[in-house]
Amino acid sequence: MNDLLKISIDAAIKAGKKILEVYANDFEVETKTDNSPLTEADKRSHLTIKEILSPLSIDILSEEGKQMSFDERKDWKKFWLIDPLDGTKEFIKRNGEFTVNIALVENGTPVAGVVHVPVTGKTYYGSENEGSFVFTFNEADKKSVDEYISAAAKLPDASLPEIYTVVASRSHNTPETENFIEERRKQYGEVNCISSGSSLKLCLVAEGKANVYPRLAPTMEWDTAAGHAVAKFAGCNVYNYETGKELQYNKENLLNPWFVVERN
Secondary structure, rough: OOHHHHHHHEEEEHHHHHHHHHOOOOEEEOOOOOEEEHHHHHHHHHHHHHHHHHHOOOEEEEOOOOOOHHHHOOOOOOOEEEEEEHHHHHHHHOOOOOEEEEEEOOEEEEEEEEEEEOOOOEEEEEEOOEEEEEOOOOOOEEEEEHHHHOOEEOOOOOOOOOOOOOOOEEOOOHHHHHHHHHHHHHHHEEEEEEEEEOOOHHHHHHOOOOOOEEEOOOHHHHHHHHHHHHOOOEEEEEEEOOOOOOOOOOHHHHHHHHHHEEOO
């Protein structure tokens, strides 16, 4: 597991470098069949991650890769679940709130995950039995992944906010989310609301900077698996809003149900 985690951290950082090469210049935006945006950065990141992970002989499901039928992947016990650029809308807005997400899923549950923020270098990772951690990558440091891991801070690295804090989507808020926040106001009194893009929202709960992240809007499995691992192994629950059960992966329909991320 430790070797796989190190390789996935290295892959996320290298993919982040490819993303920044595009981010630093003018770029074109394509529209995919589901009307979501696609850039050259998404493609370069996908190819970089695939090149690093493919020799491990573990199946890969990536947002920008071939969308396999359920028959092809239904018997997978272990696989990589990847979003090469989560938050393409934030990338296009140039607000820095986009991430590289790499998760290792076993029997439908994330057992390790990496969320890397290319613009800041902040890198969250977590794994079963080890917990979750964060470090900030800096190209100028010339450090190895091992050196970063040895100096990483364990999550949560902040005490919970004095005022109950809800983190919500920068680009996809909904009336249902507003109703959720109103219910928490009734329960806790004053509620502070903060916004963020991409899988950073799960990481804010993992860090202890927010109490809860309700996602009462559509997401796909690759959007959440890596952040799910980081949050889970930092002591948070990631659960189906309707059933209260932990989110599951490699379903026939890769659309997630509405869910909530909440510190225990």
